[in-house]
Amino acid sequence: MKIINIGSLNIDYVYEVDSFVKKGETKLSNKLNIYSGGKGLNQSIALKRAGAEVYHGGLIGKDGSFLKELLEKEKVNTDFISIVNSPSGHAIIQVDESGDNCILLHGGANQLFTEEIVDSILENFNKGDYLLLQNEINLMEYIINKASEKGLIIVLNPSPINSKLKSYPLDKVDIFILNEVEGKELTNKEKEEDILNELISKYLKAQFVLTLGEKGVRYGFKDERIEVNAKQVKAMDTTAAGDTFTGYYLASMLSGKSVQEALETATVASSITVTREGAADSIPYMKEILE
Numbered sequence: 001m002k003i004i005n006i007g008s009l010n011i012d013y014v015y016e017v018d019s020f021v022k023k024g025e026t027k028l029s030n031k032l033n034i035y036s037g038g039k040g041l042n043q044s045i046a047l048k049r050a051g052a053e054v055y056h057g058g059l060i061g062k063d064g065s066f067l068k069e070l071l072e073k074e075k076v077n078t079d080f081i082s083i084v085n086s087p088s089g090h091a092i093i094q095v096d097e098s099g100d101n102c103i104l105l106h107g108g109a110n111q112l113f114t115e116e117i118v119d120s121i122l123e124n125f126n127k128g129d130y131l132l133l134q135n136e137i138n139l140m141e142y143i144i145n146k147a148s149e150k151g152l153i154i155v156l157n158p159s160p161i162n163s164k165l166k167s168y169p170l171d172k173v174d175i176f177i178l179n180e181v182e183g184k185e186l187t188n189k190e191k192e193e194d195i196l197n198e199l200i201s202k203y204l205k206a207q208f209v210l211t212l213g214e215k216g217v218r219y220g221f222k223d224e225r226i227e228v229n230a231k232q233v234k235a236m237d238t239t240a241a242g243d244t245f246t247g248y249y250l251a252s253m254l255s256g257k258s259v260q261e262a263l264e265t266a267t268v269a270s271s272i273t274v275t276r277e278g279a280a281d282s283i284p285y286m287k288e289i290l291e
């Protein structure tokens with residue numbers, strides 16, 4: 001069984017601010033840091049640091065060669081990362097005093113997938129292999145359909161939410177790892193139990209992991225429900241907390257842990273991430289979780 005993550009690679013420009021810029025306002029930031037990021041890249045690193053072998057499929061411009069080098073250094077397989085004639089994707093991230101963030105994305109190279117590129121990646125994977133996707137690249141519908149035809153197990157972190165999401169063939173997804181905002185958007189429900197119940201009745205074959213920030217995480221599959229509380233930590237920067245959770249949950253599950261154990265491991269991992277600055281750099285190693 002192999003894991004292929006087809007996902008974004010971004011250059012993150014992270015601005016520390018006292019509070020987020022408001023409409024019509026101009027603001028001087030306190031500090032700028034430039035980090036490696038992208039939900040795709042972050043999740044590949046989280047998977048690898050959690051102990052899984054992972055292939056990353058993605059597109060960068062010449063300016064993003066350091067993103068590929070970082071994945072190589074982490075021993076993520078980068079055979080399916082290509083350089084295209086466009087700037088890499090980037091993110092403008094404001095982080096405020098409480099560690100919360102808001103993110104503006106420019107898709108760049110991440111939005112230049114073609115059917116040929118997707119086919120040339122997926123031809124290397126077979127029935128029973130895992131495909132992990134987020135929502136920062138183009139051709140999502142094509143990728144899900146192709147992967148499903150091949151019998152891949154599809155894991156979707158539908159982040160960031162956008163108007164296209166509902167038009168994807170979501171009935172082909174096997175595992176959703178999503179947050180409350182995404183859950184509300186997909187179901188038009190407000191309460192977490194209602195979101196989970198609605199998702200389960202809509203997508204019958206899928207397992208759902210609903211992350212709720214400080215309220216922890218809920219799992220639902222058919223009649224089964226599991227809850228795990230969040231760890232109380234002082235947040236410094238919440239960027240990549242969701243990505244850490246996704247990578248650790250999937251890697252833990254595939255290593256043979258029970259759902260309960262995988263949820264607990266992923267909860268500890270993401271609670272460490274929020275105590276550190278940056279995206280990929282803030283993701284802990286498995287040995288830190290064990291400690």
Ligand code: RIB
Pocket residue numbers: 008010011012036037038039042090091103136239240241242243279280
């Ligand atoms: O989830 C965090 C990530 O979202 C950042 O690294 C940024 O690049 C955006 O994709």
